[in-house]
Amino acid sequence: MAKITFEGRTVACRPDETVLDALLRNGVELPFSCKKATCLTCLVRVTEGTVPREAQAGLTETLQVQGYTLACQLRPTGSITIERAHTYDLFSPATVESIEPLAQRVVRLRLRTPTPLYYRAGQFVNLRRGDGLIRSYSLASVPRQDPLLELHVRRQDNGAMSSWLTGAAKPGDHVEFQGPNGSCFYVSGRPDQPLLLVGTGTGAAPLIGIARDALADGHTGPIAFYHGTRHPEGLYLREALEALALRHLNFRYIPCVSGPLALRATRAGRAHAVALNDHASLAGVRVFACGQPEMVHTVRRQAYLAGASLADIHGDPFDVRDLRATPRATAEETAGESNAAARRDAPPESAGPTRSFADPFSR
């Protein structure tokens, strides 16, 4: 059985276990969130032993060569020694350039970075405030077109970061960010392929970036963007998107309102239902879905059943902390408490912009 050495303690890793699960089972508190290689919360560094490549998927090359790996994906082939991630390897400084309201609860946050960030439109960054609070936000900006990083922040009830960003934060404030992360982005090639983009709430942020990126890349196939909100006032950046549709004949913007009051030229219903209803067949279509995890999962499944290839379906679920599959004995005792704690820190964010992201460096 592989042995894991971590901060002077050695624990055994069962054959069917990840390093994260083995550590949690042994009462070692390693921060984690999604357990799906998405949030990168459980990043650790292997100092001795072999790192399987699949446990490094999604990490930048600079992190990979330093032995960084995701504990939630790491199934050791032999004994290993790991340590916590170092702050200085991960986070870079940024300055708040501007904060402007886009809707009642949504602001556009622009960040200036000392050096340009290399990223793909649609990826996300983890934003860290001075006190260590961290949340994930998708990038709405497009490299080479936008000199600043643009994030869309929806104010959550009791959301610590979102309340600050939509309230007291001001231009000139210093923050730090880690990223880019995520694999929900446009890649060149097949320029005539139809693209279907479906987003709820601030799930619009990465999709607007992806649409602009594709158009700038010379994409000629039809691009349909379905943006869904509960109330019409949530359809932020509507004018800009309508203007984009006027400039590009192959771009269509379809605002959808699921609540009772639909305004001019909006479609009634939830965005994914409207979008899937409009497309009986999705064979050959590239599909992007961002926002509520349930919606993203439904779109993946339905798009696949409607003929889209799995490799062509990209999703960015705005996940909350995943407490499933923690060791049973402790999970049952503490699940309620932990859930409540997670919620306090990150209230039901399914409709919002932030993923819950525990601070990997708080201890």
Added chain:
Amino acid sequence: MNASLYERIGGAPAVNAAVDLFYRKVLADKRVSAFFEDTDMDRQRAKQAAFLTMVFGGPKTYTGKDLRAAHAPLVKKGLNEAHFMAVAQLLQSTLEELGVANSIVKEVMGIAASTIDDVLNR
């Protein structure tokens, strides 16, 4: 000399075509779709590909032991012979839809049928 079943059926490209159709069918079939409810569809698809490679007589990447382990949690959730037969039907209709010759379909279904004890952990 006889080509292997895997070669006759068309190798990896054939497996890929079959997986797409097969996985769509099981997801759409209410009798068995609950057992395929994994939020990680890529992983699910990879599992289906490994399974089909095996029943097509392809490179041994999947063993009876793997089949047992993979299905043990499903058996706990109530996976039984009726579900096995339903999935077998879907596999057969997949192959027929792809125009696979009858004799080959029979061979594949024979291999699939031989996995029942491992799949149901009997």
